[in-house]
Amino acid sequence: MNPYYPHLFEPITIRNITFRNRIFSTPNCCFGENSGNVAFFENKAKGGAAVVTLSESAVSPKYDVQDPGFGMSLARRGDSNKARMGDITLAIKAFGAVPSIELNHHGMYARPDKNGGINPIGPVGFIRERDGVEVLPMDEAMIEEAIEDYAVSAAFAKRCGFDMVMVHLGHGWLPAQFLSPRINTRTDRWGGSLENRARFSVEICKRIKERCGDNFIIEARISGDELIENGMHVKDACEFAEIIQDYVDIINVSCGIHDDRSTVGQMFPMSGFVEAGCHVEMAAEIKKHVHIPVSLISGINTPELAERILAEGKADIIGMGRALICDPEFPNKARHGHPEDIVHCMRCNYCIADLAFDPLPWGQNKQFGCAANPKIARDLMIARMAEPKASRNVVVVGGGPAGLIAAITAAERGHKVTLLEKSDALGGNLKIMECEPKKHDMVLYRDYLVRQLKKNGVEVRLNTPATKELIQSMKADAVICAVGSNIMIPPVKGIDRDKVLTFMDAFYRPDSLGKDVIIVGGGIVACEAALCLADHDPERKIHLIEMRDVLCDPNYVHHYNTMIPVLDKHPQIDYRLNTRCVAATDTSVTVVKDGVEETLNTQSVVFATGLTPNKKLVEELRDSALDFYPVGDCVNATRIKDATRAGYFAAMNIL
Helix, strand or coil: CCCCCCCCCCCEEECCEEECCCEEECCCCCCCHHHCCHHHHHHHHHCCCCEEEEEEEECCCCCCCCCCCCCCCCCCCCHHHHHHHHHHHHHHHHCCCEEEEEEECCHHHCCHHHCCCCCCEECCCEECCCCCCEEEECCHHHHHHHHHHHHHHHHHHHHCCCCEEEEECCECCHHHHHHCCCCCCCCCCCCCCHHHHCHHHHHHHHHHHHHHCCCCEEEEEEECCCCCCCCCCHHHHHHHHHHHHHHCCEEEEECCECCCHHHHHHHCCCCCCCCCCCCHHHHHHHHCCCCCCEEECCCCCCHHHHHHHHHCCCCCEEEECHHHHHCCCHHHHHHCCCHHHCCCCCCCCHHHHCCCCCCCHHHCCCCCCCCCCCCCCCHHHHHCCCCCCCCCEEEEECCCHHHHHHHHHHHHCCCEEEEECCCCCCCHHHHHHHHCHHHHHHHHHHHHHHHHHHHCCCEEECCCCCCHHHHHHCCCCEEEECCCEEECCCCCECCCCCCCEEHHHHHHCHHHCCCEEEEECCCHHHHHHHHHHHHHCCCCEEEEECCCCCCCCCCCHHHHHHHHHHHHHCCCEEEECCCEEEEEECCEEEEEECCEEEEEECCEEEECCCEEECHHHHHHHHHHCCEEEECHHHCCCCCHHHHHHHHHHHHHCCC
């Protein structure tokens, strides 16, 4: 018995396989596969996960997405694909894990532009509102063909070395389209009652068992609640689980559907909006109705939470996706009693956002990565980088995410590292999250970084503004400059730029703001500041003024899809779009919309109009050492993910 997390590391036997613990690495869309990097999966096995599952794999060679960039398509059953997947399954098994792959059919959401112009199919025919594409209704022959596609794909997976498959019966894909009373209005044996609507899923799993044998394990992913009107809800999911349990070996519980973006915040629970473990009660209810193991996913990112769920009997297996992207060594660190060394997943969803299909399809021109783990899926690149020739004297300027990662990485590579931070605390903009209880995950990540500084012997000097003279006196061989950004104040008539309130005041000094607040700006930070102010005072009214035609940023699809429903329903927050602020005082703003000027009175005006790189300080420090690396927001004020990646590779470049 493991002395630290006894339930989490208790083996479980299903069919003829004994899994070494209860941590199953879940499919991560096409994460990692696009890079062709076997190490992406190998590292999860090496890190101690019991199962490593590859992403949604298209099963239909005719009707579904066949773009080469889309994951590991089992519909391409040639020798080259078999060899590619065989390399991956071999690597996973070499480190004691069980390889699995998720089988998927997009049904009525398949894209003709990625599939030779062939129309998508579904339980019923209709014209798709979003793009005018005709969805063809499936007749008996088409249904039989789809069932066979699943079975043939599973058999091909078995030949590639997979010991199990996850059959995707949820999230609004083809089997879920048959299940949903909202979509499936058929009156034949494939529609009507839940038993009839479940028939397609049952026949898929039966056919896989017939083709692959009883000892080939089937994990069925279902939506415990579709979270939409007239959709499948928990009661229906329990009944469906009772029906399907005799044809599968594990039930994996998720929720939501992809075609209704309001459900995505629950499907991929995001820090600040949805608590980790939000699917637990769904899984617990379903578990009461079945005699097979139940797995769940829901942003579980600490071994303590995973252990508690299992100890309370609410699930049998913990599925982890983002947590194992963030730290593939999570299981090993927990198993050996070192949870403090786990790279804490912030549930920021930047990993998902950069591969989402809005606005670009399936990762096209996008890069997979992790805000907290700049090494993920870059194993081949890192392996080509040279080891340091000697220990160097490295000075890191700035204690934000880029500087912290840079200092830790340089110290791990044997350099003597000193970090200079002008304020009295480390964390940069992550310090703001201490003021926002819903952003607790980001505070935990900051705390992890600070621990790693100490563990690796980095000398930290707080309250120490960096100057060229100071750094030269330290005889630095290399300087990593991570001095961050400044708050951008637009050239608006009437404001005192030295006294203007900014989003920093909204987070750090909410009591100093009135009961009626106007926030100029409508990006992610502005929206989060509005929510923070509203949560702090339930009587406060907040008005967002945004010059664009949209709030937040649709390019960060999971931020957008999670945040907008919250803002739309929030009784304390309203907003104006296509509205430009042209003048302001401490208690009013003058705005223009459609050529009409209007003055709005308020008690406090807050500017949240972005950041600008601190390039002036960069240039002042540039000649302080022969090797000088500006990184993070001082180069381009963007995201944590970009900052940590830049800081990491700057440190790797010091030889």
